Every structure is written in C-alpha cells, then in structure tokens.
Amino acid sequence: MYRLIAFIVCITVSVGLLVGCYPGPSTQQHYETSAWLGAIGAGIGALVDEDNRWRGAVIGGSLGAITGYGLAEISQRAAREAAYRRDTVTYYNRTTGEWVQADPIDYRAGYAKVRVRSGYGREVREDRYEMIPLR
Numbered sequence: 001m002y003r004l005i006a007f008i009v010c011i012t013v014s015v016g017l018l019v020g021c022y023p024g025p026s027t028q029q030h031y032e033t034s035a036w037l038g039a040i041g042a043g044i045g046a047l048v049d050e051d052n053r054w055r056g057a058v059i060g061g062s063l064g065a066i067t068g069y070g071l072a073e074i075s076q077r078a079a080r081e082a083a084y085r086r087d088t089v090t091y092y093n094r095t096t097g098e099w100v101q102a103d104p105i106d107y108r109a110g111y112a113k114v115r116v117r118s119g120y121g122r123e124v125r126e127d128r129y130e131m132i133p134l135r
Contacts, residue, residue: 037068
C-alpha cells in the first residue's frame with residue numbers, strides 16, 4: 001500500500017515539475033479547465049475505487065487536472081500558431097474525431113483576435129475569441 005502511495009506521489013511531483021518547466025505562461029483558461037476536469041476526475045475516481053475512495057479521488061483528480069491542462073494548452077497553441085501564421089490552423093485527432101480550429105480575425109495594436117472552435121465530429125462544442133499578443 002505504501003509503495004502505491006509513494007508511486008503516486010512521485011508521478012504527481014514529476015508531472016508537476018515537467019508542466020512547470022513549460023516556457024509558456026499559464027492562463028485563466030488553463031486553471032479553469034484543470035480545476036473542472038480535476039474535480040470531475042476526483043468524483044469518478046472516488047466512485048470507481050470501492051476499496052479506498054480517497055485513493056480513487058486522488059488518482060482521478062490528478063489525471064483529470066493533467067488532462068485539462070493539456071486540452072487548454074492545445075487550444076491556445078492553435079490560437080498562437082494561427083496568429084503568427086496569419087492563416088487557419090486545425091488540429092484533428094483521427095482516433096477520437098475531436099478537433100480544434102483557430103482562425104485569425106483581426107490584427108491591431110500588437111494583438112491578433114483569433115476565433116477558436118473545438119468539437120467532435122461535425123458538432124461544435126466550444127466557440128470563443130482570444131486576443132493573442134504578437135512579439
């Protein structure tokens with residue numbers, strides 16, 4: 001049991017250090033997506049692990065938070081790339097059918113306004129606008 005706890009702590013610390021080394025800034029979207037998916041993962045983990053609900057909640061919450069951060073990063077990376085290229089950028093996952101599309105809309109005063117849409121198949125799940133600072 002102690003080996004499992006030590007393993008989980010080591011993995012969590014390692015992932016935290018790797019995410020902390022990422023050169024880009026974390027934004028409000030990163031925090032919100034990580035928090036929401038972490039809470040959902042903790043709830044699901046607590047329900048799945050019937051022997052030890054706390055262990056399930058910790059593992060599920062950790063995996064959910066890491067996944068949420070990754071999803072937010074993919075969305076913002078597409079927006080930055082579209083702003084710098086001045087062209088539409090689309091990321092598509094053939095396995096799951098999920099996609100992210102970023103279209104630059106307007107350029108002014110050192111910023112680019114980018115429309116970011118994400119979805120599954122032909123369904124649009126999220127449609128928002130971001131202001132991307134240009135270097």
